[in-house]
Structures are given as structure tokens and as C-alpha cells.
Amino acid sequence: MLNSFKRVIKAGFKAFFRNAGLGAATIFVMVMVIFLVTMLWLLNPASEILVENIQEKVDVSVYFKKDAQAEEILQAKSEITKISEVREVEYVSKEQALEKFIERHKDDPTLMESLTEVGENPFLASLNIKAQQASQYEQVASFLESSDFSGIIDKVDYHQRKPVIDKVISMTNNINKFGIVLGIVLGVIAVLIAYNTIRLAIYNSSREISTMRLVGASNWFIRGPFLIQGIIVGVLAGLITLIITFGVSYGFNAKVASILSGVSMMSLFLSNFWTIILIQFVTGTGLGIISSMIAIRKFLKV
């Protein structure tokens, strides 16, 4: 038993090195498959960060009437903060609003002039509210309109911003959906290509396999060396992909960070190092073993 096991492993290694060309071609295809799977997995958090970034930019503002006191507004702020859908509330006083405006438009003489003409501070105090999710602004807005302090509210700009917010919601949903569909499609294609490559490699040995059956070899004694080759291919492909993944994460780190702010490929790579290794080796050896098993089945029916 142990003897057979040893022989199967030895035969697997021997066959792999004698057919090095075929093995290299299979590894090449496998590397592409594993790399694709890794990237889909690695860039999934990146797309989440992207979506978060977009959602981050959305908020609604509540403007308070001119005569509303700062204490009343802060009172309202603390109540709004208690709503579970609300993530963040920022108080902007009249003076801060004016400062912000001047800061932003100091190079525009027309606006500055008209400001001087008005004479007094025309801005209203406001609360900028950010919800946990873009879809929750509707609830937040309706809460504000029916609250105790609705008397001091001048307006809630949710209704003007609604089209933009809706667009952000549908866009982020689409990004997620598109990512999942693309991932599945690419994954399936990749697996089929890898399976076919291995099938062709085994087809090359189909006559040999049936002869082995005819001279009395048991199915496992025949299958064994092919499984070993599948594992060798899977492990080598996993290893090569790991190196490539590292290279890509390192080389494109700055570029990706500049396109998607807040996404660092290198830190994604490092913080998920063991998971990536697991994905790559499981994909590699799994594909190698399962494809070999399926492909060889046909030729064992002798």
C-alpha cells in the first residue's frame, strides 16, 4: 500500500518533468485563471471603498430660520444624532457659513460686491446630516419635517437633492451588481479554460490509460500520477500567481491610489496575505485535481 503510494507520487513527478512543455502550457493558463480570481476577490473591497467614497459626498442640509437661537439648533442636533439612520451631524453657524462663502468666492469680485451690498450676513445656520446609507435620506427628511423643532426649520434641501441622491443610489447598486455578474462570468470562463487545457493534456495520454487498464492496473494506480501532476501544476501556478500578485500590487499601488482614493493595493495585499495564498492554492490544486478526475474518467471505462 505504502509502496504503491510512493510509486504513484514518483510516477507523477516523472511524468510531469518528461512532459515539461505541456505542463508549462497548463501552468500558464492556470496562472491567468488564478490571477483573475485573485484580482476579482482583491478588488471587491476596492469597489466597496469606491461606492463608500461616492456615498460619503452625499448629505442633506437643514436650514434654520433667521431668528433661531444657537441653543435651539444644538438641541435639535443632539436629537437628530439619536436617530439610528444618522451617521454624522455637523453644525454650521451663520458666521461659519459666511466665512466658508468668502473663502470659496474671494476671487470672484461680482459675488463679493453683491455680498457687501446686502450689508448683513445673509446666510442661515444649518445642520449637515449624513445618513448611514444613501437610501435612508428620505426617512431622515420626513423625520425632520414632522419633528418638534420643525417650527424653527426654514427648509430641508432634501427635495432639491433627491434626484442626485437617487442617482447615487442606483449607480452604486449597479456597480455592485455589475461587479458580481462580471466576476461570475469571468470566473466560469476561466474555470472552463483551465478544465479544457487539462482535458487536452490527459487526452494526450488516453491510449496509454486504456493500455494500463488492459494490463491490470487498478483505477487508483492509473489516476494517482495524473492527480499528482494536477497538484504540481496547481501548486506551481499558485506560487507564480502569488509572485505576480505581489508585483502588481507593488507596482500599481500609487496608480490605483490616485484613481481610487483610499484604495491601497499593497495594504489590501498584505492585510489579506494568507487568504490570498489560500485562494490561489485552493483554486490551483482544486482545479488541477477536479479537472484531472473528470477528464480521466472516460478513459478508465475499459
Add this chain to the structure above:
Amino acid sequence: MLSLKNVTKIYPSRVGGDPIVALDKVSFDIDNREFVSLVGKSGAGKTTLLRLILAQENPTEGDILFEGNNLREIKKKDISKLRRRIGVVFQDYKLFPSKTIFENIAYIMEVMGASDDDISRDVPQVLDIVGLTDKAFNFPSELSGGECQRAAIARSLIHRPDVIMADEPTGNLDPYNTFEIIKLLVKIYELGTTVILSTHDKEVINTLGKRVITLDQGRVVRDEERGRFIL
């Protein structure tokens, strides 16, 4: 040791014509340590017969008994055990192209679970018998047809099977190599192994002077103790 009882094999026709009767109520017995030649034209049913004995397929009707075991009742996982008791020589050699001659022969011993010591002792002996000692580490593609067939014979007898079946072993060989191969088979027979030789080579049969079973269109038309090639 081998007994065929009314064995019939019918293959369905693929194009809607009549089914093909490859074997028609074939019956004969082969004893231990016998040398039997199966002769007949191409399509007479020789190869079908050998396929049935190797349990590659079951007869449509009738039974084949090997050492008293009905092949029809043999379990799928036990087929490989049956085949280990039969050495087979094919017309197209069927050597493993990616293994050296030594490894080709050693493979059978590995299948049997022989120890490494036994393998390194027995394989050179058999290579010596078939005269291929100096080709032990060549691949089959580097050998001539006659050498390949001698290697195939070495592979068929390395594990001392009860019976050796040779299916047209000289079909691809010139007269000189044909003679060498037949001499080898006779030698194996003389050392105590049953040999079943399928051939359509008149010269071979007539020089052997052993039992001949003649097949024609799937039937046994003659079974003679010291037969000659008559069709």
C-alpha cells in the same frame, strides 16, 4: 483453464442495417500449458474473442469461464485482478510512449505490488530473454518494430501470468522478426505458460505444428490437434 460455452457476440448496426454477428455460438476449452493458435481472415472474430476473454466486454449470449470463474459475474473492481493473470501482446505493441523500456516492463510489477528488489532483479532477466538488455533505457519511439514487439512480450510475461494472449503479434513485422517473435512465444510455452496466439500468417501456423482453431465469420469451422493453415 479457459472454457467458452456457446459464446455469441452481436454488435448493433449503427446505420440501421442488420446487426453484426462477430461470434456465433463459439465453444472450446483450452487446458493448462497448451499452445493454441486462432486463425481466420480479418473480421473472423479473433480480436473480439480476445476482447471478451480480457473482460473488455461481455458476450451477448453464452459464458466464458477462466479457472472456473464466470467472467460475466466478475465484479468491476475485480476485473483488474483477472487481467493481472493474463499477459497480453498487441499487434500495435501498446507500449507506454513516455516510459523507458525498463519502466514499461517494471510497470506491470509495480501494478502487482512487487518490491523494488524484485523489480531490479527480474526486469533485467526478462530483458535478457528477449535480447533487449542494451535498449533498457531507451524510449519505445527509439526502437524498431521488432524490438518494440519483443519489449511488449517481455512486459506480458514479466509477472509470470497463467496465460499469454498474443493478438496478431507479427502483423506489423517482416519475416525475420516474425520468426524471432514466434520463437520467443514457443520458448515461453516450453517454460510452462499457456499461449493463445491469434494470427493470419500461414507460414507461422504451418511451422508450429500445434493446436489450431479456425474461425470463419464468427464460427469455429475447425479445431485440430496438430493443425495446418486451411481457409
